[in-house]
Amino acid sequence: MDTTRVSSTAFDGTPHAPAHARKFVRQVLGEWRLSHLTEDAVLLTSELVTNAVVHAGTGVELTCRLDVDASPPKLEIEVEDHHPSRTLPAGEPAPAEDGALATSGRGLALAGMLADAWGVTYTKTSKRVWIRMELGEGCDMQDHVSCPPCLVPGPVAPPLETLHLGVVICDLDGVVESWNPEAEELLGWPREQVVGRSLKELVAWRGHGPYALSLTDTLGLGRWRGEARMRHRDGTLVPVYVSQLRARGHAGERRAIWMIVASEHRFVLTPPSAPLRREAGRRIKDLLDRDMPFTELLATIAQIVQVSSGGDAAYVLLGTEDGDRFGVAAGVGATAGLVGVLATGVFGADRKSPTMIEDLLAGDVELAQQLRARSLACAPLLVGGEVVGFLVVTDGRPCRFDQELTVSLQHIADQVAVTVQRERLAEQERAHRGRLSFLAEAGELLAGVHDEELIAALTAQLVVPKIATWAAVYLTDLAGMTRLAHVWHSEERHNADLRKSLPSIPRTALTEVSWPVGPESVLAFPLLTQGRSHGALVIGRAEPTLPLELADLLSDLCRLVALNLHTAMLYTRQATTSRVLQRSLLPMRVAPMPGLESAVVYEPAEEGADVGGDFYDLFTVADHWCFALGDVCGSGPEAAAVTGLARHAVRLLAKEHYTVADIFDRLNHALLEEGEEGRFLSLLCGELTPLPQGGALCTIASAGHPPPLLLRPDGVVRPVATPQLLLGIESGARFYVESFELAPEEVLLCVTDGVTERRNGDRLLDDGDGLAELLSGCTGLSAHAVAERVRHAVDTFAKEPSQDDVALLVIKANAALRKVR
Numbered sequence: 001m002d003t004t005r006v007s008s009t010a011f012d013g014t015p016h017a018p019a020h021a022r023k024f025v026r027q028v029l030g031e032w033r034l035s036h037l038t039e040d041a042v043l044l045t046s047e048l049v050t051n052a053v054v055h056a057g058t059g060v061e062l063t064c065r066l067d068v069d070a071s072p073p074k075l076e077i078e079v080e081d082h083h084p085s086r087t088l089p090a091g092e093p094a095p096a097e098d099g100a101l102a103t104s105g106r107g108l109a110l111a112g113m114l115a116d117a118w119g120v121t122y123t124k125t126s127k128r129v130w131i132r133m134e135l136g137e138g139c140d141m142q143d144h145v146s147c148p149p150c151l152v153p154g155p156v157a158p159p160l161e162t163l164h165l166g167v168v169i170c171d172l173d174g175v176v177e178s179w180n181p182e183a184e185e186l187l188g189w190p191r192e193q194v195v196g197r198s199l200k201e202l203v204a205w206r207g208h209g210p211y212a213l214s215l216t217d218t219l220g221l222g223r224w225r226g227e228a229r230m231r232h233r234d235g236t237l238v239p240v241y242v243s244q245l246r247a248r249g250h251a252g253e254r255r256a257i258w259m260i261v262a263s264e265h266r267f268v269l270t271p272p273s274a275p276l277r278r279e280a281g282r283r284i285k286d287l288l289d290r291d292m293p294f295t296e297l298l299a300t301i302a303q304i305v306q307v308s309s310g311g312d313a314a315y316v317l318l319g320t321e322d323g324d325r326f327g328v329a330a331g332v333g334a335t336a337g338l339v340g341v342l343a344t345g346v347f348g349a350d351r352k353s354p355t356m357i358e359d360l361l362a363g364d365v366e367l368a369q370q371l372r373a374r375s376l377a378c379a380p381l382l383v384g385g386e387v388v389g390f391l392v393v394t395d396g397r398p399c400r401f402d403q404e405l406t407v408s409l410q411h412i413a414d415q416v417a418v419t420v421q422r423e424r425l426a427e428q429e430r431a432h433r434g435r436l437s438f439l440a441e442a443g444e445l446l447a448g449v450h451d452e453e454l455i456a457a458l459t460a461q462l463v464v465p466k467i468a469t470w471a472a473v474y475l476t477d478l479a480g481m482t483r484l485a486h487v488w489h490s491e492e493r494h495n496a497d498l499r500k501s502l503p504s505i506p507r508t509a510l511t512e513v514s515w516p517v518g519p520e521s522v523l524a525f526p527l528l529t530q531g532r533s534h535g536a537l538v539i540g541r542a543e544p545t546l547p548l549e550l551a552d553l554l555s556d557l558c559r560l561v562a563l564n565l566h567t568a569m570l571y572t573r574q575a576t577t578s579r580v581l582q583r584s585l586l587p588m589r590v591a592p593m594p595g596l597e598s599a600v601v602y603e604p605a606e607e608g609a610d611v612g613g614d615f616y617d618l619f620t621v622a623d624h625w626c627f628a629l630g631d632v633c634g635s636g637p638e639a640a641a642v643t644g645l646a647r648h649a650v651r652l653l654a655k656e657h658y659t660v661a662d663i664f665d666r667l668n669h670a671l672l673e674e675g676e677e678g679r680f681l682s683l684l685c686g687e688l689t690p691l692p693q694g695g696a697l698c699t700i701a702s703a704g705h706p707p708p709l710l711l712r713p714d715g716v717v718r719p720v721a722t723p724q725l726l727l728g729i730e731s732g733a734r735f736y737v738e739s740f741e742l743a744p745e746e747v748l749l750c751v752t753d754g755v756t757e758r759r760n761g762d763r764l765l766d767d768g769d770g771l772a773e774l775l776s777g778c779t780g781l782s783a784h785a786v787a788e789r790v791r792h793a794v795d796t797f798a799k800e801p802s803q804d805d806v807a808l809l810v811i812k813a814n815a816a817l818r819k820v821r
Helices: 017-031 035-056 107-114 181-187 215-219 263-268 281-288 294-309 365-371 403-432 434-446 452-463 492-501 548-583 636-655 660-674 770-776 783-796
Strands: 005-011 060-067 074-081 117-122 127-134 166-171 176-179 223-231 237-248 254-262 313-319 326-333 355-357 375-383 386-395 470-476 482-489 521-529 532-541 596-603 614-621 624-632 681-690 696-703 709-711 717-719 738-742 747-751 806-813
Touching: 005 017, 017 035, 017 060, 017 074, 035 060, 035 074, 035 107, 035 127, 166 181, 181 237, 181 254, 237 263, 254 263, 281 294, 281 403, 294 313, 294 326, 294 386, 294 403, 313 403, 326 386, 355 403, 375 403, 386 403, 434 452, 434 548, 452 470, 452 482, 452 532, 452 548, 470 492, 482 492, 521 548, 532 548, 596 614, 596 783, 614 636, 614 806, 624 636, 624 747, 624 806, 636 660, 636 681, 660 681, 660 696, 709 770, 717 770, 747 770, 747 783, 770 783, 783 806
Parallel strands: none
Antiparallel strands: 005 060, 060 074, 074 127, 117 127, 166 176, 166 254, 223 237, 237 254, 313 326, 313 386, 355 375, 375 386, 470 482, 470 532, 521 532, 596 806, 614 624, 624 681, 681 696, 696 738, 709 717, 709 747, 747 806
């Protein structure tokens, strides 16, 4: 019997919500006879609901859940709001200015003091704060506090005159197709107003816990029982208990049947203490009509046995090679992981009738330990008068089965025995034909391989020595040129001689080549896919003929190899194109700047990529230099497109003599016009103008980028730009520039967040101004030395490689700058 009690309600996010919540909890705990917990529970609920209303400002859902089967029994109260980004305040409430305890911020402190446990669960759309209060071991009815009404001895059920058993039939999409008069009595809706509507409109559905099912998912279950709330015609929510079954109609379509009673009559639909037996004849017939793998067949039979018997677990046992013992071939249920040969005695080749054991511990302790069960029922699989296996059902409690079950179990065994034996013999035959297993091996080896040379090597080694004495693979490129790619002999010392004997570049079509005559028969199989030849597989066999089944097998293998070669060719072409396009997103060279040293470090996080979401540029415009460092949100082709747009737009606008602020404004509008939601950009851009006395005047702006750091010769480090709004966020954003002098021997360090947010556990590299401290130790170093020291610090900050792109730009002013001519 399901003894878990759940009661839920919802409130608007108004100042009245805490009062309604207190009243609701007080009423529920009174009904559950938990009055000794009421005051603490009401106080905690009031604090949590108040926090949700004040800090989240959304609607609030309140759920009380009582589980008396837990050890110890427990009461949980959960408050859910719909503002997941608003996190809970941490720590103790701060004292007021006069030293008194503050009047707010007490909710979590109270939870820590009054509740046995509390926590927070975040989802994409909500935040759930819960507290748990333990009731202690046992149920003391003398205090009227511990057991819910469903467990109280005596006549606690309401009069049967108020019982209405509603039956609702709907399809698996939830559209109501049938509504009986009892459902109308219970919920007030006449049939004509309900049929054709979605069940979602009639059920206030809400799952509980991190793995809760939706109503649609629940309708797809074969069997489900539980509490719900349904809408009465007058608008109220009626607590009901639902028992769901899934059945097939006359045309084979599936339907969900809901049997509904008011919650106080739930005892009518709760499962009995004895196992629930379900007739399995139709499922067995459907099973035998289907074509499925042998292992799946056995697992399905075990599942049908377990479901139809109501036991904890069910098994299919099959005989071993000697035929005297039986081992587990499939199992489902509580001990489905059980494998191996079971103890003899109950399962013997002479047991040709069904058996029922009320308590295994009384007769076969070893078997009871193996099965972890007390009750057992089994029926032999008989074929031609011989026992080839057993169907077994077990339960952890004694005396759970009866003779009626053994009759039903034997009926199932008689239906499936011939099919199981036939499929088992076929499976054994397939296992004995070991040569055929290499097709699966070939598929696994070739899957995901994008290198043509490696595919050729794997193909030759798959064929030798299982089918051929030697093998050679010829590959044909896009230009139609065919070459010998790989050879493999069963005796590796002959590989060199074999390569010399075969034409490296055939002068004629492979189907017309005269292969060298030797002790082996030579056969060639084309590698064809989608009407295009990718080469050929050539084999040499000692046998004079090739059986038809092997010829078909090699043809299948060649089609598989050709498909992988075609995929590898497309991958290589795409990778080459992508590499060329990626390289175009970064400058071919960094512009030289007389009087300035510059150094760049650029390391994409994605393995094998030339360009990531970060980019940089450094170029000359008239009598000054421009630099840029940016980071595009996201990765992949979309991010690369934004990278190209940003870098080329900055260079083009700068060469048209736009100011830095104007560049930001134009680029911001360009990103918004692209219409790609969430595709924003952080950018650091500046100009360096030479000064007569040496150094340069730097005009700079930062759009959501880590601020650049300036290192003075005395080791002092300070940021020189204020972060502004990211580009691509707001069309009306206005950007401004800041200026400073880059004096001789001073160093400007610009980085992306791949440097500042380099993570080692819970620490970031820039925590506590870590980057500034690192830079302060670089006085007197060249720009390249500074860049290398920062790169090394990023690499060694954690053992794990960085998961983000890393880009940094270092500029150092020398004694004097010369103007560009």
